[in-house]
Amino acid sequence: MKKIFLRGAIAFATVLLMTGIPVLADDAETIEEVTEVVTIDSGNVAWMLTSSALVLMMTAPGLALFYGGLVRKKNILGVMMQCVFLMGMMSVIWAICGYSLAFGGTNPYFGNFDHLFLKGIIPSAELSMEASVDGMIFTVFQGMFFIITPALICGAFAERMKFSTMCVYSALWGVLIYCPIAHWVWADSGWLCEWNEAALFPALDFAGGTVVHISSGCSALVCAILVGKRLGFGQEPMPPHNLTYTTIGAALLWVGWFGFNAGSALAANAFAVNAFVATHMAAAAGVVAWAGAEWVKRGKPSILGACSGAVAGLVCITPAAGAVNPIHGLILGFIAGIGCFFACTTLKNHFGYDDSLDAFGVHGVGGTIGALLVGVFATVHITGGRVGLLEGNPGQMVNQVVSIAASAALGIIGSFILLKILDATMGLRVSQDEERQGLDLSQHDEEGYIFL
Amino acid sequence: MQKIEAIIRHYKLEDVKAALTDKGIIGMTVSEVRGFGRQRGHKEQYRGAEYTVDFLPKIRLEIVLNDDQVPTAIEAITESAKTGRVGDGKIFVSPIDEVIRIRTGEAGGEAI
Numbered sequence: 001m002k003k004i005f006l007r008g009a010i011a012f013a014t015v016l017l018m019t020g021i022p023v024l025a026d027d028a029e030t031i032e033e034v035t036e037v038v039t040i041d042s043g044n045v046a047w048m049l050t051s052s053a054l055v056l057m058m059t060a061p062g063l064a065l066f067y068g069g070l071v072r073k074k075n076i077l078g079v080m081m082q083c084v085f086l087m088g089m090m091s092v093i094w095a096i097c098g099y100s101l102a103f104g105g106t107n108p109y110f111g112n113f114d115h116l117f118l119k120g121i122i123p124s125a126e127l128s129m130e131a132s133v134d135g136m137i138f139t140v141f142q143g144m145f146f147i148i149t150p151a152l153i154c155g156a157f158a159e160r161m162k163f164s165t166m167c168v169y170s171a172l173w174g175v176l177i178y179c180p181i182a183h184w185v186w187a188d189s190g191w192l193c194e195w196n197e198a199a200l201f202p203a204l205d206f207a208g209g210t211v212v213h214i215s216s217g218c219s220a221l222v223c224a225i226l227v228g229k230r231l232g233f234g235q236e237p238m239p240p241h242n243l244t245y246t247t248i249g250a251a252l253l254w255v256g257w258f259g260f261n262a263g264s265a266l267a268a269n270a271f272a273v274n275a276f277v278a279t280h281m282a283a284a285a286g287v288v289a290w291a292g293a294e295w296v297k298r299g300k301p302s303i304l305g306a307c308s309g310a311v312a313g314l315v316c317i318t319p320a321a322g323a324v325n326p327i328h329g330l331i332l333g334f335i336a337g338i339g340c341f342f343a344c345t346t347l348k349n350h351f352g353y354d355d356s357l358d359a360f361g362v363h364g365v366g367g368t369i370g371a372l373l374v375g376v377f378a379t380v381h382i383t384g385g386r387v388g389l390l391e392g393n394p395g396q397m398v399n400q401v402v403s404i405a406a407s408a409a410l411g412i413i414g415s416f417i418l419l420k421i422l423d424a425t426m427g428l429r430v431s432q433d434e435e436r437q438g439l440d441l442s443q444h445d446e447e448g449y450i451f452l
Numbered sequence: 453m454q455k456i457e458a459i460i461r462h463y464k465l466e467d468v469k470a471a472l473t474d475k476g477i478i479g480m481t482v483s484e485v486r487g488f489g490r491q492r493g494h495k496e497q498y499r500g501a502e503y504t505v506d507f508l509p510k511i512r513l514e515i516v517l518n519d520d521q522v523p524t525a526i527e528a529i530t531e532s533a534k535t536g537r538v539g540d541g542k543i544f545v546s547p548i549d550e551v552i553r554i555r556t557g558e559a560g561g562e563a564i
Contacts, residue, residue: 237503239496304498345500358499 047268048137054259055144059151060084062256066249066307067155070357073241074438075159076448082154082163086170087147093174094143101179102142108191108199111183141263142182149178149212155357156220157227157428159238160435163443165426169418173219177414181407182211192403194386203403204378204386204396206275207264209319209371210407217364218411220355226419227428229354231435243303250307254283257314261321274382275321279314282333286313289337305341308362312340315366320374323386328377335373336366368404375400453548453561454522458513459485459541460533465511471532472515475524479564481514491539510541516548518561 064083068076090098095118105112115121123136150170157166184190191200192210205211230238240246261279265272290309291301313333317324320332344361355361375397378388387393422428429435434442441447460468465482472480486507493506517525526543534540553563 237505238501239498239503239505298497302497308499349500 041267043268044266045137047272048141048263048266051259051263052137052141052144054256055141055148055263056087058253058256058260059087059144059148062249062252063148063151064249065245066253066311067158067357069242069245069247069249070155070240071159072238072438073449074440076241076245076440077446078163078439078443079154079158081444082166083151085167086151086154089167089171090147090150090174091143093171094139094146098146098174098179099139099142101175102146102182103187105187106189107183108189108196109180109184111179111187138266141266142186145182145208145212145260146174146178149208149216150174152212152216152359152363153220153223155359156224156355158356159439160230160429161223161227162427162430163439165422165428168426169422172418173415176418177215177219177410178211181215181410184406185211185403192399192406201399201402202386203371203399204323204374204383204388205319205371205403206322206374207261207318209315209367209374210403213315213318213363213367214371214404214407215411217360217362217367218408219415220359221353221364222412222415222419224353224355224360226416226423230356231432233354234352240304247303247307250310254310254314257283257318261314261318264322271322271382274325277326278321278324278329279317281326281329282313282317282336283310284313285330285333286310286316286337289313289334290341293338293341308340308344308358309337312336312362312366315340315363316370316373318367319371320377323374323378323383323388325379325382328379331377332370332373336369339369340366364408368408371400371404372397453551453564454517454519455546455548456513456515456517456522456525456529457544457546458515458529458533459487459510459543460513460529461535461539461541462509462511464533464535465513467532468513468529471528472525475528477515477517477521477525477528479515483512483514485510485512489539489542508539516551516564518564 060080060083064080067079067083071079097113097116099118099121100113100115101111103111104114118136118139121136121139150173153170153173154161154166184192185194185203185205187193188196189198190196192203192205193199194202194204196202203210232238257279258276262272262276265275286309287306288309290312291306294305295301313336316332316336317329320328324332340358340362343365344358347365348355348358348361374388376389378386378393378396379391380387386396388396419428430439430442458468469480472478486509488506488508491508493504493508496503496505513529515525522545526545529543550559551561551563552559
């Protein structure tokens with residue numbers, strides 16, 4: 001194993017030396033040329049840099065605490081390490097080839113290699129979606145999405161996945177599944193891109209209902225099934241070990257989501273304000289709906305239910321924040337809160353798969369509800385053009401369904417193939433002894449809680 | 453010398469401490485423990501997954517006393533920790549061979 005890593009590192013360094021240095025030299029000239037002609041709008045730049053930082057905060061500490069509190073205490077570092085390591089690894093991949101594969105070129109289905117090693121990516125204020133997307137701010141903002149999306153999947157295989165396999169899976173998943181879907185939906189030439197006049201099925205996906213949540217949620221379901229249940233699932237108690245962490249994490253996700261959704265306006269404008277408020281309303285309605293459903297069904301509302309409801313509402317409004325008003329946001333959040341509650345309790349228990357932290361139940365189901373409902377509620381007052389079913393455009397529902405099916409299909413089929421290959425080569429799970437010992441000790445030689 | 457080990461409810465700790473100090477008994481060691489007797493556990497639900505938690509949180513209080521103080525202490529604990537419902541806890545009394553104060557090296561009853 002060590003030899004493979006060493007050989008990989010040498011090959012990587014060689015590629016970097018051969019291609020990276022000339023690229024840097026090229027860029028030095030381009031920056032000077034371009035900064036002379038582009039006027040920088042300081043308001044937009046300030047908001048987009050803030051949003052990028054907020055989205056990074058969603059992965060860690062947000063998701064790391066949210067997921068960390070839900071596992072047993074022997075696995076908390078295992079989960080947190082997955083989040084933090086992905087912050088590093090996915091950023092490296094994004095810079096080397098991810099951005100280029102997602103946003104390069106004019107093919108409707110795939111990116112290209114024009115921007116390898118961020119070639120041609122320069123600091124500029126050109127942020128509007130219709131204009132060039134070559135701005136460095138757009139690159140880093142989108143890079144933060146590239147980090148959190150595979151991190152969401154970690155909830156499905158928590159407490160049992162081998163760390164090395166998780167790394168390889170996430171890297172390949174990012175390049176082979178995330179980048180194409182991001183290209184379809186958000187690259188100017190994508191076949192599902194809302195503002196691409198030549199798009200086959202222009203779908204509304206403002207901040208990543210399909211690209212982030214359906215892709216990761218559906219892949220998570222495949223992971224949960226192929227990796228298999230945790231040892232003792234259904235027999236031993238596996239309660240969350242620290243719901244205070246989970247609550248803090250959920251609150252950080254809520255705040256970070258303002259960057260995720262309002263930042264997806266790519267400017268500090270009215271679009272961003274509407275997305276911000278709609279996002280907040282959806283989260284709020286999600287809390288009330290999920291905790292309320294528990295209250296009715298079992299007599300008591302729970303803090304975990306309230307937190308899960310907030311995240312479900314946020315997931316659901318993600319594709320819609322740029323197309324619906326805040327009151328629609330309330331409706332979406334409410335439906336997602338109820339829908340995800342049933343997905344995580346009734347549906348999961350019925351089929352018996354071990355989606356340990358409900359990555360599919362919240363992100364797959366919530367994302368699908370949102371991507372469908374934006375086709376219902378999209379209003380001309382917000383979009384300024386494309387409308388949904390209620391305003392007389394039933395065809396938009398077709399586009400939404402196609403975008404959902406396409407991203408779900410690539411997520412499911414792609415993950416299935418990747419996991420089958422990894423199962424045969426590296427193995428997906430830690431050994432039974434290692435699983436009983438916990439991932440903290442078996443994967444990292446560390447403990448989350450030490451008695452001194 | 454005797455050791456009194458009392459397993460009591462969490463929220464009764466302050467009452468028990470006050471009752472003991474009122475009787476002039478000072479010095480005790482307290483730890484958080486888990487266990488079950490006749491009370492058995494309760495159910496917890498997390499996103500629809502239901503678990504029966506058998507081991508309930510309790511407080512264990514340890515005091516070492518000279519023989520003559522033992523009945524007073526037992527009475528104080530029994531009165532202050534009692535609610536009359538299942539789960540009030542138990543008191544265990546056992547003999548102690550020796551007590552040494554680390555600072556001075558004193559031994560026996562004087563060291564308590």
